[in-house]
Amino acid sequence: MGKKLTKRSEDYSKWYNELVVRADLAENSGVRGSMVIKPYGYAIWEKMQAQLDKMFKETGHENAYFPLFIPKSYLSREAAHVEGFAKECAVVTHYRLKNAEDGSGIIVDPDAKLEEELIVRPTSETIIWDTYKKWIQSYRDLPVLVNQWANVVRWEMRTRLFLRTSEFLWQEGHTAHATREEAIEEAELMMNIYAEFAESFMGVPVIKGLKTESERFAGALETYCIEALMQDGKALQAGTSHFLGQNFAKAFDVKFANKEGQQEYVWATSWGVSTRLMGALVMTHSDDNGLVLPPKLAPIQVVIVPIYKGEEQLQAISEKVEGVVTELRSRGISVKFDNRDTHKPGWKFNEYELKGVPVRLGIGMRDMENNTYEVARRDTLEKQTIAADQVVDHVEALLEAIQENIYRKALAYREDHITEVNTFEEFKDVLENKGGFIAAHWDGTPETEEQIKELTKATIRCIPLNNNAEEGACVLTGKPSKQRVLFAKAY
């Protein structure tokens, strides 16, 4: 196993980086800013994908696939959009390599220069709306409810595994509607689906809200978001859903004939979550011993570790365990019986703790005699001795209890870290000494928002949807304000 993880209290950032690598989730690659998602990490992502995909399909969405490359001229059609993405674009300029004439190796063939450069998609609104122009003529063609699972590239100077990588995996939904109201409803629906997924599957409590103008998606009229809080008191934007108005329809001239036969521009939304969710998952629940995974997303929900000497004891334990494995699997629970003789039980205990397996069953000779199992839960590290004939029921209930418990724990932390402040001194004090979300009045101007960011590094994470109207004075300028917004330092 090697040495222990850095403690969260010592260096949270270092703890995260170590944990992601040592728990076999991901690692840096030889390509600047691009990660390798390792099989264990990818297995969690696959479970996330499967659940999200199910929720998208249940709400009428279909998957499709659009090109990786976007002609430069497409990206340029929507002014705010290109402004937002131009600084982080990977650009394909050539389509061939060749041997250098001087024998110095392989070079880019200068004769194979593209007439128009291609951008590796940072997001697909432009290429998709160029396509929708062909798909949409009449109100009968609407709504178009399409999702894409894909890789995207945004050139980042400072990268961190899962949280910020130049290439990442995500899903992007792109929908087209006949009316403004229907598009807004869709954008809200998808925000709600993301929130439901985060809370019920990842066990991550989130705040639903709206972004301020300066934090909006490039090209959106409104950006809905879900914001989570990490254990170091920093916020993490976990998903966004955009009401795009008619911006892309106008940029790509996508009109439909309404029931009265008149031509109208189409209304749009887009929405996405990415492998960034993996970072949120790790940082919300894990501890100094390693990952803590929600049972609903754990690739292995139960591991059984035999404690034995010699082949004969292992044989006896294996026979005993077989029925439990079969019974757990028949209830849809994933089980691993780790009978490897290359590692000692203590090593295995540490390994599965590091990897966040929710429930561990230990069984040794004394358990064999007493007809019991030692049941250890990963979230609280508590152990219990359970009679063999009750162990399957117990484990099934325990998995549900763990799912619930880690959510409750994260929720309590989050609730404890939303602090109302009324002066800028308090603001700075809470930010520095407590962290978390700060609920403060803001005068509604981008200038004040920018100034607070410069002074404190805190940004407005969102204007919560469930906000109460409340008269107040802006925490920086003292100008009148009608509601509190949530500030935080953020990932």
Place this chain on the structure above:
Amino acid sequence: MGKKLTKRSEDYSKWYNELVVRADLAENSGVRGSMVIKPYGYAIWEKMQAQLDKMFKETGHENAYFPLFIPKSYLSREAAHVEGFAKECAVVTHYRLKNAEDGSGIIVDPDAKLEEELIVRPTSETIIWDTYKKWIQSYRDLPVLVNQWANVVRWEMRTRLFLRTSEFLWQEGHTAHATREEAIEEAELMMNIYAEFAESFMGVPVIKGLKTESERFAGALETYCIEALMQDGKALQAGTSHFLGQNFAKAFDVKFANKEGQQEYVWATSWGVSTRLMGALVMTHSDDNGLVLPPKLAPIQVVIVPIYKGEEQLQAISEKVEGVVTELRSRGISVKFDNRDTHKPGWKFNEYELKGVPVRLGIGMRDMENNTYEVARRDTLEKQTIAADQVVDHVEALLEAIQENIYRKALAYREDHITEVNTFEEFKDVLENKGGFIAAHWDGTPETEEQIKELTKATIRCIPLNNNAEEGACVLTGKPSKQRVLFAKAY
């Protein structure tokens, strides 16, 4: 519905292109050589993915994800490999756009030139073996059995939807082994899994074989393949599995300590199938009326079309149909009840024929009176009247029969189109007038292979694994040969 499809007998190639677009499988995009996979086409691909993924996991493979970009220097490390891919590489040279100073628009920022160019992966051996170097130290770390679902780019000058596109979707398996024998076993296993998938799920009969040296994957010691035959007598390579020897281990210096503590280079395989399979699926079974889909991969297996006048009749039919829908779904059969009032039954019949829905149930007033359904099967276009209380059993059996029938039909065609020839005159005659595979003696030299290709456009598709030893004379040179190989014109 518009006009009829071009007939296969008139222009097979045109028929294919029209069918892919009109059946809503895919279309060309604004990006040269890149396609848009539409929701209906993508739903078929998802079914293929799900089944293949299951088969990979059942044989011990795990999924992971590696970077889209490959540094130019990595690609260059294995000489044959770079030689094979250099001519079709999309190259990223810059990482930023900016506004032109002369106001002429968005340009590539010359200050944002990469120090080393990045290649958009045409395949991932190099980036993956650079990673495996970190993963593999000891025999205990072997085998590594990893698969990746990804997009890849190979710059193609002449593209066709699904069959040859610059960007395509695929899976690529990359495995590492302690011994040569184990790696060869793996390569053969995956070829067999591909064959099983093609035959049992796609209903596409395939010939398993080995590629000749000149047709091998760039960097492989041996390429196993499955070859299918299309209705126009041209062959289509449907999947390949490569034994890579120690080529990539040597290029990336990946060694392991064996049980005796000695350092050895690791043995490798890679294997892949792509969205090209969609082309094979379309071309193997479809007819002049449209797609014919194997029930196991059809997004909609059964469609129910009501034939009615007025709301009252529709209501009565809807109530009648409900039980059948529920019962079919409970048996895992996907059903669509098309009660749209915007289209007439005749239009719907054509539409579902075009889209290859395997079974169509029609129900009108006379059927209501007689308590029957009209059951139409897509493969033979036959119709039967079936009593309502037998319709669910009938449909379930019919779906199996269709799956079996289209395979048998394709197999009979394929068997009928393997022709033994013994002279070059015969060779040319069969190639021109009959098509299909030509079983002929070949002297084993790349020169003869090349000459036959130049003279006839036919290539050696494979050396079948089940070949009989047979003394003979090369069809072109008359030199001695020990077995027949399969020639064909190919996609």
